[in-house]
Amino acid sequence: MSASRLMSFRLSSSSPSLLVLASVFILSSQLSHAHSINLDCSQVQQEVQCKGGFSDGSGTSNLPYVVISYNDDVLAQGHSSEQSTFTFPLPEQDYYILLDAGPGHVVELDMQDVAKN
Amino acid sequence: MDELTQAPPAATADSAGRQRATRRPKVKRKWNRQYLAYLIHSFVGLKLTLLMTIVLASGTLAVLSQEIDWLLMPEMRVSPTGERINSGELLDTLQAAYPEQGLSFFQTNENHPHTAAFARYNDENGGFRYAWIDPYSGEVTGDTPLLTVGRFLSFLHATLFLPVIGRSLVNAFGLLTLISLVAGLLAYPKFWRFFFKKPRTGNTRVFIADLHKLVGLWSIWFLLIIGISGSWWFYKNPFVRFMDAPNPVEPYPSKPLLSYEQLEKLGTKTPTPLTGAQISQIVQDKYPDFQIDMLNAPEHNADPYQVSGSFGEWLVRTGGGSTVYVNPYDGDIVKTIDVREYTALQRFDHAMGPLHYGYWAKSGTADLVVKLVWFSFGALMTGLAVTGLIINLKRTRRGARIVMSRTPALKALKKSWHLAKPWGGPMGVFKYINILMLVGIGVGCSIAITLGSQGVKDTGFSYSEKALGPWKVSMNAYAGLLEKDLKPIRPGISTNLAVNIGKQALHEIKFLHVRVGKPRTIRAPGTLIHGPLGSKHAHFELPKKIHDGARFWMTAQTWSGEVYQTSWPIMPDNKETFDVR
Numbered sequence: 001m002s003a004s005r006l007m008s009f010r011l012s013s014s015s016p017s018l019l020v021l022a023s024v025f026i027l028s029s030q031l032s033h034a035h036s037i038n039l040d041c042s043q044v045q046q047e048v049q050c051k052g053g054f055s056d057g058s059g060t061s062n063l064p065y066v067v068i069s070y071n072d073d074v075l076a077q078g079h080s081s082e083q084s085t086f087t088f089p090l091p092e093q094d095y096y097i098l099l100d101a102g103p104g105h106v107v108e109l110d111m112q113d114v115a116k117n
Numbered sequence: 118m119d120e121l122t123q124a125p126p127a128a129t130a131d132s133a134g135r136q137r138a139t140r141r142p143k144v145k146r147k148w149n150r151q152y153l154a155y156l157i158h159s160f161v162g163l164k165l166t167l168l169m170t171i172v173l174a175s176g177t178l179a180v181l182s183q184e185i186d187w188l189l190m191p192e193m194r195v196s197p198t199g200e201r202i203n204s205g206e207l208l209d210t211l212q213a214a215y216p217e218q219g220l221s222f223f224q225t226n227e228n229h230p231h232t233a234a235f236a237r238y239n240d241e242n243g244g245f246r247y248a249w250i251d252p253y254s255g256e257v258t259g260d261t262p263l264l265t266v267g268r269f270l271s272f273l274h275a276t277l278f279l280p281v282i283g284r285s286l287v288n289a290f291g292l293l294t295l296i297s298l299v300a301g302l303l304a305y306p307k308f309w310r311f312f313f314k315k316p317r318t319g320n321t322r323v324f325i326a327d328l329h330k331l332v333g334l335w336s337i338w339f340l341l342i343i344g345i346s347g348s349w350w351f352y353k354n355p356f357v358r359f360m361d362a363p364n365p366v367e368p369y370p371s372k373p374l375l376s377y378e379q380l381e382k383l384g385t386k387t388p389t390p391l392t393g394a395q396i397s398q399i400v401q402d403k404y405p406d407f408q409i410d411m412l413n414a415p416e417h418n419a420d421p422y423q424v425s426g427s428f429g430e431w432l433v434r435t436g437g438g439s440t441v442y443v444n445p446y447d448g449d450i451v452k453t454i455d456v457r458e459y460t461a462l463q464r465f466d467h468a469m470g471p472l473h474y475g476y477w478a479k480s481g482t483a484d485l486v487v488k489l490v491w492f493s494f495g496a497l498m499t500g501l502a503v504t505g506l507i508i509n510l511k512r513t514r515r516g517a518r519i520v521m522s523r524t525p526a527l528k529a530l531k532k533s534w535h536l537a538k539p540w541g542g543p544m545g546v547f548k549y550i551n552i553l554m555l556v557g558i559g560v561g562c563s564i565a566i567t568l569g570s571q572g573v574k575d576t577g578f579s580y581s582e583k584a585l586g587p588w589k590v591s592m593n594a595y596a597g598l599l600e601k602d603l604k605p606i607r608p609g610i611s612t613n614l615a616v617n618i619g620k621q622a623l624h625e626i627k628f629l630h631v632r633v634g635k636p637r638t639i640r641a642p643g644t645l646i647h648g649p650l651g652s653k654h655a656h657f658e659l660p661k662k663i664h665d666g667a668r669f670w671m672t673a674q675t676w677s678g679e680v681y682q683t684s685w686p687i688m689p690d691n692k693e694t695f696d697v698r
Contacts, residue, residue, distance in 0.1 A: 035372075035656075036657075038658050055656050059371075096637060102374035102419060103375060103376070103377055103380050103418075103419035103628070104628045107641060108637060113660060
């Protein structure tokens with residue numbers, strides 16, 4: 001179990017001892033470790049804004065994104081910004097998003113999981 | 118400070134009118150800069166003094182945490198006899214002694230010749246332990262629990278074992294130290310004249326006050342170091358970390374992954390990774406001046422071998438040294454992060470740790486001497502907090518005694534109420550804050566002490582053993598090491614999946630992923646399962662909506678290109694998934 005396993009817990013009021021644990025291991029988290037990748041996207045008017053991140057808090061800048069239709073057509077593609085963001089026009093078809101951070105670290109987000117703002 | 122509250126000079130035989138004329142300006146003078154500084158100094162020292170004392174006393178002891186553990190635990194103690202064994206070879210030997218548990222973060226302790234090298238592992242219950250090896254003889258000296266006395270003190274100082282606010286609260290004391298120092302000096306007129314003034318004896322309160330000031334003066338340099346580093350960390354946590362305040366420090370270089378091309382080059386047969394000895398030799402050949410302090414084997418098959426250490430640079434925090442990432446299959450150096458190339462602010466950020474905790478002399482007698490100096494001044498600083506409190510209490514007690522002597526019974530009742538009411542007594546409402554925090558620290562400590570003996574195996578939700586191609590796999594989801602009683606699957610939370618799968622399977626599997634719902638494409642099969650042997654796991658972000666009948670899908674991709682999948686219901690159905698809380 002790496003330190004990130006402990007540090008990646010969500011801090012919530014419902015889990016006080018979890019928070020204790022997170023704070024306990026904050027020192028050991030200074031050692032770098034393997035990490036998981038996450039992707040959050042939200043629809044703002046006619047565009048979709050995405051931001052990726054690793055579970056250790058590091059960013060996902062300059063990584064390839066591709067937006068693919070349910071029929072396997074590429075609808076948009078590009079790279080994330082220095083701020084780890086990627087924005088594309090809202091597709092007219094059903095779609096999903098892939099963020100590729102390297103081998104074993106490709107994350108997929110379906111349009112159903114895109115937050116509507 | 119004390120002079121300000123001393124009685125004014127005895128009135129002369131001047132007229133009453135002249136006395137009034139001299140008194141009035143005195144009342145006004147009370148609110149000058151000096152008095153205000155005194156009030157701030159007293160407020161900081163008095164109101165949070167209990168917590169401040171705990172932070173200072175634990176910090177003082179934490180300076181010597183490694184030495185305390187060294188004295189208490191024979192597993193750590195070694196005698197330098199001859200040459201050190203190559204650090205990678207040591208790791209290989211230690212790993213061979215724990216064949217079922219993958220070791221991680223192997224630390225060579227090369228800067229501490231009398232201390233064994235060690236690595237972290239998970240025991241059969243899923244809890245942390247440390248394994249130790251003599252770097253001169255190669256003999257495994259044993260293993261120790263996670264929470265030793267030294268580590269307990271370090272954690273107590275850094276977090277007070279208080280949830281969420283612990284670290285920020287401790288950091289806030291850094292700023293308070295700085296404020297207290299500046300206010301104390303402003304309140305002490307012409308303080309530079311008093312460096313060699315002997316404390317006055319005769320009256321205890323006056324003696325303690327003089328001693329407080331004398332120690333304070335000689336500790337200015339130390340208070341500045343502790344105050345500035347603490348205030349820096351206070352800005353970073355909570356302001357940068359939780360409140361999106363701008364971070365003046367440029368982002369640190371990130372850890373690399375092996376590329377698709379590097380993995381493709383390995384072909385379709387399970388590649389044999391290089392040994393620790395080979396990896397450390399490659400690094401030493403490339404960088405002969407590099408001292409290896411830490412080795413961390415890959416946690417998955419796209420993870421490079423991490424070798425951290427020093428090119429001789431100073432003021433680098435623990436675990437943050439220069440790092441060489443090596444391809445574990447062909448020995449190519451993937452990336453080198455050289456601390457010497459950091460920006461000034463990154464170096465400043467790094468320097469705060471060694472300066473604060475006094476480990477900047479790195480090794481040998483110098484290291485021990487510096488730590489003892491830090492320990493001594495830490496003890497003096499703790500003394501400042503304690504004597505400050507005593508001075509205040511003595512002063513208020515004297516005033517209370519005078520009042521009490523006039524109307525004893527009623528005043529006693531009033532005094533009791535005055536001390537008990539939330540806004541009464543010298544510490545006012547802060548006394549309850551102090552007490553509440555102390556209770557919190559006590560509870561936190563007791564929870565933390567149980568950490569070492571607890572594991573995560575077979576807790577939370579259990580996903581029964583299933584076939585995954587030719588192998589068997591099972592897993593359990595748990596909310597946290599101490600959260601076994603909480604439901605581990607809730608929409609939108611981060612949970613943890615501990616995966617049990619055999620050694621042979623791990624030999625043949627290139628990547629193992631898990632996700633909610635069947636993967637749409639094999640290119641994105643979910644969250645990567647990683648970690649050392651014996652503690653394969655995934656940190657899993659659960660979707661904000663979990664549909665009825667949703668299943669965890671596990672996908673294994675082998676080196677030879679086969680894909681195997683299996684699945685379980687996310688929620689317990691008492692057939693495939695069980696609630697074992």
